[in-house]
Amino acid sequence: MNYLSINDINSLHDWVQEAITIKKDPLKDHTLGKDKSIGLLFFNSSLRTRLSTQKAALNLGLNPIVMNFSNEGWALEFEDGTIMDQGKSEHVKEAAQVISQYCDIIAIRAFALLEDKEKDQAEEVLLNFKKYASVPIVNMESSVGHPLQALADAITLAEYNQKKSPKVVLSWAPHPKALPHAVANSFVQMMQLQDAEFVITHPEGYELDPEITKNSKIEYNQEEAFKNADFIYVKNWSSFSDYGQVISKDKNWMIDQPKMNLTNNAKFMHCLPVRRNVIVADEVLDGENSLVIEQANNRTYAAQLVLKKILENE
Numbered sequence: 001m002n003y004l005s006i007n008d009i010n011s012l013h014d015w016v017q018e019a020i021t022i023k024k025d026p027l028k029d030h031t032l033g034k035d036k037s038i039g040l041l042f043f044n045s046s047l048r049t050r051l052s053t054q055k056a057a058l059n060l061g062l063n064p065i066v067m068n069f070s071n072e073g074w075a076l077e078f079e080d081g082t083i084m085d086q087g088k089s090e091h092v093k094e095a096a097q098v099i100s101q102y103c104d105i106i107a108i109r110a111f112a113l114l115e116d117k118e119k120d121q122a123e124e125v126l127l128n129f130k131k132y133a134s135v136p137i138v139n140m141e142s143s144v145g146h147p148l149q150a151l152a153d154a155i156t157l158a159e160y161n162q163k164k165s166p167k168v169v170l171s172w173a174p175h176p177k178a179l180p181h182a183v184a185n186s187f188v189q190m191m192q193l194q195d196a197e198f199v200i201t202h203p204e205g206y207e208l209d210p211e212i213t214k215n216s217k218i219e220y221n222q223e224e225a226f227k228n229a230d231f232i233y234v235k236n237w238s239s240f241s242d243y244g245q246v247i248s249k250d251k252n253w254m255i256d257q258p259k260m261n262l263t264n265n266a267k268f269m270h271c272l273p274v275r276r277n278v279i280v281a282d283e284v285l286d287g288e289n290s291l292v293i294e295q296a297n298n299r300t301y302a303a304q305l306v307l308k309k310i311l312e313n314e
């Protein structure tokens, strides 16, 4: 079993309920991973993913081994048949097989580079590790998706939702740098599995991949989208059609209290890290309706559920 995308969840409802059960007694399965190791490979920075996945592994008795490829590993080559006479020292073919000798599970973080749409969409790093490794692979945020984050978000929604079909709004907000689409993509895919009124709002030109959004409603007027919302999930992403470009930094899209006042006393969600007073005003982030710390807390139980399922399956 691998956990590469939201598509690997066979029943979101059952997974969320199981994660909530784990949260009540996180050490119940503390011997399940005894004498086994998980390799956490980071090609990019992380706070939450790195620590919550280590914590989840430790809760299962699984030994985490962490490697930062950005400054510790050999520079990896991913293309087949390359003459490796330039900067890359090791091919993923050997690296993935070698790491499989030391680790029973491999988890990988490798963001989109936002330079070559085709390469990013092909999930070059994640899927080459899957191709050449002989152990299960977990996605800790790839070019296209962040399914551990979306699973944690689903747990948080379940914990705070009080309606059969809540209104959930995914809103773009401005950011000075070009950011990938992974968090938004997985959130959309996860919401498509929920009984909810789901609306995506962003300036024109920021449409996500239509193969991800499918029939999800898009409302270009943010204030209209916020009306009667029960949850506001905020994230920046760069343009998908004008790939990787920042085509707007419109400050009017920042989330502030007057905007939250348009909602049905909505809860505020963000995956973190977040830029204060750029994406969201202090008053909202620090307000009583902010769920960001609980979302981060639930990253442990999302990861623990995934690792538990993999260990039980092996």
Ligand code: CP
Binding pocket: 045, 046, 047, 048, 049, 050, 141, 149, 271, 272, 273
């Ligand atoms: N939300 C999230 O994935 O946080 P990190 O980038 O700090 O891991």
